[in-house]
Amino acid sequence: MLLDGASLWFRSFYALPEKLTAPDGRPVNAVRGFVDTIANLVTRERPTRLVVCLDLDWRPAFRTDLIPSYKAHRVATTDTAGGDPVDVEEVPDTLTPQVDMIMRVLTCAGIASSGALGCEADDVIGTLAYEEARDPVVVVSGDRDLLQVVADDPVAVRVLYVGRGLAKAEMMGPVEVGERYDLPTDRAGMAYAEMSMLRGDPSDGLPGVSGVGEKTAAKLISEYGSLDALEAAAADPASSIPTRARKAILASADYLSAARTVVLVRTDADTIDSWAPDDGSNTDDASNASDALPSEPADPEGLAELIVELGIGASVSRLAKALDWDFSAP
Numbered sequence: 001m002l003l004d005g006a007s008l009w010f011r012s013f014y015a016l017p018e019k020l021t022a023p024d025g026r027p028v029n030a031v032r033g034f035v036d037t038i039a040n041l042v043t044r045e046r047p048t049r050l051v052v053c054l055d056l057d058w059r060p061a062f063r064t065d066l067i068p069s070y071k072a073h074r075v076a077t078t079d080t081a082g083g084d085p086v087d088v089e090e091v092p093d094t095l096t097p098q099v100d101m102i103m104r105v106l107t108c109a110g111i112a113s114s115g116a117l118g119c120e121a122d123d124v125i126g127t128l129a130y131e132e133a134r135d136p137v138v139v140v141s142g143d144r145d146l147l148q149v150v151a152d153d154p155v156a157v158r159v160l161y162v163g164r165g166l167a168k169a170e171m172m173g174p175v176e177v178g179e180r181y182d183l184p185t186d187r188a189g190m191a192y193a194e195m196s197m198l199r200g201d202p203s204d205g206l207p208g209v210s211g212v213g214e215k216t217a218a219k220l221i222s223e224y225g226s227l228d229a230l231e232a233a234a235a236d237p238a239s240s241i242p243t244r245a246r247k248a249i250l251a252s253a254d255y256l257s258a259a260r261t262v263v264l265v266r267t268d269a270d271t272i273d274s275w276a277p278d279d280g281s282n283t284d285d286a287s288n289a290s291d292a293l294p295s296e297p298a299d300p301e302g303l304a305e306l307i308v309e310l311g312i313g314a315s316v317s318r319l320a321k322a323l324d325w326d327f328s329a330p
Contacts, residue, residue, distance in 0.1 A: 001047035002125045004141035005113070006055050009034045009102055011142055011162065013095045022310045030098040035105060035315040039322040040166055042293065045138055049291045052106060053124040054115035056272070061118065066258035069205040105306055107274070109319065110298030112291040116269035122146060126265030129157050138171075145204075148193035148265060150174050157189075182218045184225070194227040197259040206259065209252045211244060220245065231256065296325055304330050 012033025020029040042050070059071045074090050106113055116124050122145060129137045129149050136156040139146055142163040150173050151157040159172045170176070177192055178185030198217035200208020212220070224230040224241075233239040234249040241249075249256070275290040297303045307313045313329035320327045 001041065001045060001050045002128055002137060002139045003038070003041070003050065003052045004121050004125060004139070004143060004146065005052045005102075006058070006121060007142045008037055008140065008162070009099065010095070011165075012037060013092065013098070015165070018094055022312075023308075026097065026310075027094045028098065028101065028310050028312060030095055031101045031105065031310060032312055032315045034102050035312065035319050037166065038111070039315070039318040041140060041160075042319075042322040045160070047138065048293060049135065050111060050293050051128060051273075051291050052111060052113040053121040053128070054113055055121045056115040057118050058120060060120060060123075063262045067206065067255070067262050069207065070262055072205050101306075101310060105303070105312070105316075108297060108299040108303035108306060109316075110294035110296075113274045114271045114291075116271045119266060119269045123266035123269045124271055125149065126267050127269040127271060130267035132157075145196065145201075145263070146265070147172055147177050148189045148196075148263075150177050150189045150192075181214070182222060184222055187226070190226075191221050193263055194221050197227065197256060197263050206262070207255065209256070210248045212248060216245070227256065227260075293323060294325075295323075297327055300327060303327075 009030045013030035016029035016033045018027045018029050020027065020032055022028050038050075041047075059075070063070045064072075103113070114124050114128065115121070116127070122143070125139055125141075125146060126149055129139060129151075133154050136158070138158050138160055139149060140160045140162060142161070144161065144163065146159050147161070149157055150159055152174055156173065160169050161172050162169045164170075172180070174185050174188035177183065177188040181192060181195060183191040183195060195214065195217040197206075198209050198212050198220065199214045200206045209217075220230050220241075221227065224233055230241075231249060231253070233241045234246045239246075273290070303316065307316050307329050317329045319325075320329070
């Protein structure tokens with residue numbers, strides 16, 4: 001199970017009121033919601049391995065160099081210690097410190113995390129899913145962009161889409177993505193990404209192709225089979241592509257070239273993992289995997305201290321129950 005960390009703790013922050021505070025008055029609504037989310041997911045799906053995937057760079061240069069508008073509307077400028085302004089993601093003031101709290105909880109609990117320098121969590125998820133050759137993968141996110149990773153081979157990769165909340169979560173694979181968006185199921189993940197390039201995405205600052213919405217994009221991808229084939233048809237005067245779409249696609253050639261890098265998640269990110277490297281032994285046993293769910297807290301004393309400091313005993317107790325720990329919150 002690969003969790004889109006930021007997506008889930010943002011959702012937790014907005015789902016629970018800020019009046020949920022630690023004994024010293026600091027808001028812990030995101031912390032409690034995120035820990036509860038992991039407990040619910042473990043109980044629901046019973047994974048043997050779990051990784052919280054992190055944004056070490058939420059707006060990577062390799063994307064913004066190609067499309068400067070990428071996530072530009074989410075930028076907040078702040079000053080560094082040296083006085084030089086830098087661009088950071090606009091995040092509620094009361095959420096930022098809670099991310100550090102969440103990471104402390106994960107460390108003490110022994111729950112794995114992974115990030116990659118210069119990459120978003122989506123790239124980490126794409127890489128870990130692509131590299132997995134043993135176990136089925138479930139990606140959990142409220143971001144539809146990750147529907148592009150669904151696959152059946154070499155292992156099943158599914159996206160548990162929680163955009164409408166965990167209670168209404170939808171498990172999406174190639175068939176479900178194909179049927180939902182009228183795309184070819186034999187390449188549903190890539191077809192979804194190509195549809196996204198064509199239609200654009202205002203929430204990510206992607207302009208798309210002028211006059212091409214989601215339904216038209218899906219129809220064009222389905223009819224021509226791929227974005228490459230669609231662009232080739234647009235460049236061929238003898239093809240039957242509608243004139244309006246032909247002109248718009250040809251006029252957007254530079255954008256579409258850049259969008260392939262910007263929209264597609266990486267599958268070759270150099271991940272930095274919280275766990276120690278495997279020694280290669282017992283590789284057929286998931287219980288020996290380095291990202292296996294912990295059978296007990298990695299730092300029970302530290303976790304107990306966090307429970308008292310943050311007032312999160314009920315949430316940690318639910319996590320302990322989900323993980324079958326012999327651990328009682330103080």
